[in-house]
Structure formats: C-alpha cells, structure tokens
Amino acid sequence: MNLIALAGGVGGAKLAHGLALAAPEEELTVVVNTGDDFELHGLHICPDLDTVMYTLAGLANPETGWGLAGESFGALEMLGRYGAETWFRLGDRDLATHVTRTARLRAGDTLTQVTAALCAALGVRPRVLPMTDDPMPTMIVTDEGELAFQDYFVRRRWQPAMRGVRFAGTESVRPSPAVRAALDGASVVVFCPSNPFVSLDPILVLHGKALADWRKRGGCAVAVSPIIGGEAVKGPAAKMFRELGVEPSALAVAEHYRGLLDGFVLDQRDAAQVDAIAALGMQVRITDTLMRNDADRRRLAAEVIALAGEA
Amino acid sequence: MNLIALAGGVGGAKLAHGLALAAPEEELTVVVNTGDDFELHGLHICPDLDTVMYTLAGLANPETGWGLAGESFGALEMLGRYGAETWFRLGDRDLATHVTRTARLRAGDTLTQVTAALCAALGVRPRVLPMTDDPMPTMIVTDEGELAFQDYFVRRRWQPAMRGVRFAGTESVRPSPAVRAALDGASVVVFCPSNPFVSLDPILVLHGKALADWRKRGGCAVAVSPIIGGEAVKGPAAKMFRELGVEPSALAVAEHYRGLLDGFVLDQRDAAQVDAIAALGMQVRITDTLMRNDADRRRLAAEVIALAGEA
Numbered sequence: 173m174n175l176i177a178l179a180g181g182v183g184g185a186k187l188a189h190g191l192a193l194a195a196p197e198e199e200l201t202v203v204v205n206t207g208d209d210f211e212l213h214g215l216h217i218c219p220d221l222d223t224v225m226y227t228l229a230g231l232a233n234p235e236t237g238w239g240l241a242g243e244s245f246g247a248l249e250m251l252g253r254y255g256a257e258t259w260f261r262l263g264d265r266d267l268a269t270h271v272t273r274t275a276r277l278r279a280g281d282t283l284t285q286v287t288a289a290l291c292a293a294l295g296v297r298p299r300v301l302p303m304t305d306d307p308m309p310t311m312i313v314t315d316e317g318e319l320a321f322q323d324y325f326v327r328r329r330w331q332p333a334m335r336g337v338r339f340a341g342t343e344s345v346r347p348s349p350a351v352r353a354a355l356d357g358a359s360v361v362v363f364c365p366s367n368p369f370v371s372l373d374p375i376l377v378l379h380g381k382a383l384a385d386w387r388k389r390g391g392c393a394v395a396v397s398p399i400i401g402g403e404a405v406k407g408p409a410a411k412m413f414r415e416l417g418v419e420p421s422a423l424a425v426a427e428h429y430r431g432l433l434d435g436f437v438l439d440q441r442d443a444a445q446v447d448a449i450a451a452l453g454m455q456v457r458i459t460d461t462l463m464r465n466d467a468d469r470r471r472l473a474a475e476v477i478a479l480a481g482e483a
Numbered sequence: 484m485n486l487i488a489l490a491g492g493v494g495g496a497k498l499a500h501g502l503a504l505a506a507p508e509e510e511l512t513v514v515v516n517t518g519d520d521f522e523l524h525g526l527h528i529c530p531d532l533d534t535v536m537y538t539l540a541g542l543a544n545p546e547t548g549w550g551l552a553g554e555s556f557g558a559l560e561m562l563g564r565y566g567a568e569t570w571f572r573l574g575d576r577d578l579a580t581h582v583t584r585t586a587r588l589r590a591g592d593t594l595t596q597v598t599a600a601l602c603a604a605l606g607v608r609p610r611v612l613p614m615t616d617d618p619m620p621t622m623i624v625t626d627e628g629e630l631a632f633q634d635y636f637v638r639r640r641w642q643p644a645m646r647g648v649r650f651a652g653t654e655s656v657r658p659s660p661a662v663r664a665a666l667d668g669a670s671v672v673v674f675c676p677s678n679p680f681v682s683l684d685p686i687l688v689l690h691g692k693a694l695a696d697w698r699k700r701g702g703c704a705v706a707v708s709p710i711i712g713g714e715a716v717k718g719p720a721a722k723m724f725r726e727l728g729v730e731p732s733a734l735a736v737a738e739h740y741r742g743l744l745d746g747f748v749l750d751q752r753d754a755a756q757v758d759a760i761a762a763l764g765m766q767v768r769i770t771d772t773l774m775r776n777d778a779d780r781r782r783l784a785a786e787v788i789a790l791a792g793e794a
Contacts, residue, residue: 213582213583213586214582214585214586214589214590215582215586243557244555244557244575246554246555246557246574246575246576246579247558247575247576247578247579247582248579249576249579250575250576250577250579250580251579251582251583253579253604253605254579254580254583254600254601254604255604256583263557264555264557264558264561264575264578265557265558265560265561266561267558267561267575267578267582268557268558268559268560268561268562268564268565269561269565271524271525271526271558271562271578271582272524272562272565272567274525275524275525275526278525279525289565290565293564293565293566294564
C-alpha cells in the first residue's frame with residue numbers, strides 16, 4: 173500500500189514519522205510544503221523540508237520540533253557581529269544543510285535532487301519530495317501589509333492579524349513531476365495535522381486537481397485535524413481561523429478540506445463534532461491525536477491507516 | 484608616517500598586529516595575499532585575509548595562529564555527513580565569515596569593500612586590503628603535478644615536492660586601486676615574515692613595479708626574515724627553498740627580494756649572515772625575531788620601524 177503524506181513543519185513531520193514507523197518505510201512518500209522557503213545570508217533555506225528530514229532521521233530537537241538536537245549557535249553569534257539579522261535561529265549543524273543545499277542548487281541540481289541526496293546522507297528511508305522545484309513563496313496579508321512568510325512567522329512571531337494568504341508566482345510554478353508520479357502509484361494520501369492555510373493549501377494549490385482526479389480513480393484521502401479542543405497544538409492555525417471569522421475546530425478544518433477527503437481523524441476531546449463532520453461525506457475516527465512521543469506518532473499513524481482501509 | 488605591511492597568513496598577521504600595537508593604527512595598511520583564496524562548499528574563502536583580520540581583531544586562535552579562538556565544529560561534522568570534504572577545518576564562527584563574504588560578493592560588492600565591512604564589524608582599525616579584487620589563484624607545481632594552493636597546503640599538508648609556482652590569471656588581474664592609493668601615501672613598506680614564494684611573491688607580481696617606482700620617489704622598504712636558523716617558524720618556506728636547490732637562510736630570503744629592499748631584519752641566530760646581506764645593498768638589523776606573544780610582536784615591529792628610519 174503506497175502512502176503519501178502531505179506535510180508542513182512540526183506537526184506534519186511528527187505524523188510522517190509515525191507513518192514511517194507504522195508502515196514499510198519504502199512505501200511512504202512525504203510531500204512537503206516549500207512555500208516557507210526563503211533566502212537568508214545568501215543561503216537557500218527550506219524550513220519545512222528540513223523539519224521533515226531531521227524528524228525522519230531522528231535528529232530533530234525534541235524541545236522545539238524544528239532544528240537539530242544538541243545544536244550550537246556559534247555561526248549565528250558571528251553573523252550577528254557582522255550586522256546580519258539573527259531572528260531566524262540558524263544552528264551550526266543546520267547551517268551545513270543550507271550551505272550544502274545552496275551549493276548544489278547553484279551547481280544546477282533541482283530541489284528534488286538535492287533533497288534526495290541530503291535525506292540519503294542522513295539515512296532517511298521514506299521519499300521526501302518538495303511540492304515543486306520552483307519558488308512559490310507564501311505571502312501573508314496582514315493588517316500591517318503583506319509579509320513574506322518567515323517575516324510573519326518567525327520575525328513577527330505570527331502576531332500581526334492575518335487577513336488572507338497569497339501564493340506568489342503560481343502562474344509560472346510547475347508542480348513537481350515526482351509528486352505526480354508518486355500520486356499515480358499511491359493508494360492513500362494523508363493530510364497531516366499541519367496548518368491548513370499555510371502548510372497544506374500551498375500543496376493543494378499545486379496538486380489539488382491531480383488529487384481530485386486520483387480520488388475519482390479510487391484513491392483514498394484522509395486528514396488528521398491540527399485543531400484539538402479549539403486550539404492548535406503549535407503555531408497560528410487557530411488564530412488564523414479566528415482572524416478569518418471562523419471558530420477554530422476540527423469541524424472547521426474538515427469544512428476547509430470539504431470535497432477533498434474520504435476520511436477524517438479528530439481528537440477525542442472533539443467527539444461532539446463527529447456528526448457534523450460525517451455530514452460532510454467523510455468517514456470519521458475519534459482517537460487521542462496529540463503526539464507526545466514516538467509511540468503516540470506510531471499509534472496515531474496506525475489509526476489513520478486503519479481509517480483509510482475503511483473509508 | 485603611513486606604513487604598509489605586506490602579509491600572508493600567520494607570520495605576516497603577527498607582525499601586522501605588532502605594527503598596529505607599535506604605531507598609530509590609523510596609519511597602518513595591511514596588504515594581504517589573496518592567491519590562497521578558493522571556493523569550498525560554494526563559499527568564497529580567503530584564508531590569509533581572515534587570518535590577518537582575526538589576528539588584528541584579537542580573535543585568532545592562539546594555538547594555531549589561524550581560525551578563531553574557542554571555535555566549534557558542528558557545521559563541519561554535518562558537512563562530513565553530507566559527504567563533503569572536511570580536510571579544510573572550517574569552524575562554525577569562521578563559517579559565518581565565509582557566508583557573509585560570499586553573500587556580499589554575490590550581491591556585487593568588491594572583495595575590498597567586503598573586507599572593509601567585515602573588519603569594521605570586528606573592530607579592526609588598520610586598513611586591510613586584498614592585493615586585488617580579481618581571482619589570481621596560486622598553483623603549486625609539484626612532482627605529482629600542479630596542485631591548487633589549498634589542495635597542496637592543507638589537504639596534502641605541503642608534502643609534495645615543489646618545483647615551482649604559477650600565478651594563474653595574471654593576464655587579466657587588475658591590481659587593487661586601493662593598494663596603489665595607499666602606496667602613494669606611504670613612507671614605509673614592511674615585508675612581513677611570510678612565505679616569500681606563495682605569500683609575498685603574489686603581491687609583488689601585482690604591485691612590484693609600483694613599489695619600485697615608489698622607492699625611486701623616496702619610499703623605504705624593509706623586510707623581516709621568515710627563516711630563522713635555517714628553518715621556517717611555520718609552514719613550508721624552508722622546505723621550498725631546499726626543493727628549489729637553495730639552502731634556506733635569512734640571506735637566501737634577502738637574495739630572493741634583492742633590488743626591492745632598503746632594509747632587512749634578521750634573527751640574532753643568523754648574525755653571521757649580516758655582511759653578506761649588507762653586501763646586497765640593504766641596511767641590516769639583528770634582533771630576536773621570534774614572536775611568541777603580543778609583547779614580542781610589538782617590540783619586533785618597533786625595531787622594524789626604527790630600521791626604516793635609518794635605511
């Protein structure tokens with residue numbers, strides 16, 4: 173059973189890791205948002221790809237979910253002395269990833285090729301695919317004007333009120349052919365518990381039509397709610413729902429993905445929303461969706477796979 | 484009295500630091516060899532410029548003479564995991580220098596401008612000037628073929644026998660205009676105790692003619708021997724003399740620079756060579772030339788300045 177996981181950063185990486193634990197690794201492909209990618213200090217940085225890669229490699233910082241465990245910050249301190257901006261906390265080992273990626277991209281490799289090489293070097297067995305090899309930067313429309321994603325997310329700590337999201341460059345972006353090929357061979361697609369607006373929507377903008385065609389051919393798509401008890405486990409998802417005038421809930425997530433899903437997994441705390449979600453035409457499963465450790469990741473992934481078998 | 488120091492790496496940096504301690508810092512310009520510069524991991528690395536900068540900033544690693552004190556090597560370890568070559572020991576803080584330089588060069592700044600910005604950020608008061616803004620890589624002709632400088636010097640630990648030196652790209656290299664302007668305003672040029680073949684000769688290839696003209700107009704050039712008691716304090720200078728069929732000595736250094744110098748400082752251990760060096764038309768001074776600490780650097784610098792006053 174070939175599985176595809178659609179993932180953004182920390183939450184998505186955790187479930188992708190669970191899927192790698194619960195299913196044969198070689199049957200898993202993780203398609204990752206690259207709308208967060210940006211250039212800093214002349215380096216090409218892909219925060220979501222790196223979070224997924226480090227998590228699958230077992231190297232992620234368990235405290236933050238992003239970055240590397242046991243990281244040092246000597247380069248960042250020195251960059252600060254040189255007057256560079258230091259709000260993006262680049263670790264020393266992490267910096268090696270960006271340096272290597274940037275050199276290979278400049279040498280003409282695609283982001284897909286570079287990602288495969290980095291993952292192979294770190295012993296990551298599932299395939300990790302950027303959603304596209306082209307730039308498609310996510311712009312956050314806020315009360316204070318339009319902000320580049322990392323500017324909004326890291327530098328401003330997602331405090332400005334969001335009014336909308338714009339995906340720049342969509343007119344020229346080519347969806348990743350490797351993602352399309354993976355979709356052709358997949359039987360299940362999992363929408364990981366990532367931010368719907370800024371993590372999975374960019375992937376869906378590029379691959380949503382292909383996903384719909386694939387479902388018509390019998391493919392099964394299931395999602396895990398990133399909202400538990402009306403709040404996001406991490407990040408601005410709940411705040412964004414509110415700022416767009418929607419009460420954050422598992423139901424709101426299901427409505428956001430309406431027409432795209434066969435199944436939906438929500439947390440036991442949100443059991444009251446089951447009927448309303450089922451009414452959207454989705455098979456529903458209730459469980460503990462909070463991933464505190466590897467065992468949680470694996471168990472949730474197994475539940476997701478089981479639901480896909482039924483939906 | 485405006486002073487120019489011609490310097491390569493560690494030995495040159497030490498005397499340049501001594502000159503900064505012995506004379507008003509704002510009257511000192513250090514012209515640095517860039518023949519060692521190379522690209523690694525997509526980064527533009529200038530080993531001699533960095534050694535001079537770190538030394539003048541008081542940040543150099545006192546054990547090695549190059550690199551930064553208290554350095555960590557997390558990025559290098561990770562670069563190794565990615566399959567990159569790790570024979571060039573890039574520290575984490577040092578990496579920030581290369582990342583910053585590379586980004587600014589890509590943005591269109593000259594190496595002279597980038598160097599000035601980096602030095603200013605680290606509080607370096609003397610001017611530090613690359614000999615040129617253009618690439619002029621030093622190639623070492625060896626028994627095992629021609630090797631790029633860092634390949635010979637670091638990776639092969641200067642073990643292959645040297646048969647000659649080739650400065651690549653000289654037909655298109657433009658000497659630094661900032662160096663020419665500094666020379667016009669200088670009264671003394673100091674040849675630091677750097678390797679004659681691979682540290683100072685590149686500078687002289689570019690600026691030797693201008694230096695000769697400046698001496699005709701009354702300028703005074705003095706050198707400090709990098710050879711003490713027939714050996715180099717550090718690096719392959721003595722080995723290179725031998726491989727070229729010349730017995731390494733202060734006299735051999737003076738002969739190498741014959742016609743370019745008004746004065747020559749040699750170590751007390753080499754006092755027997757004084758007459759032969761004086762016979763080359765140089766004013767000679769004997770002292771302890773080994774720089775063990777800051778006090779040694781300052782004292783030697785003061786002796787050099789005193790000799791320049793006499794020569």
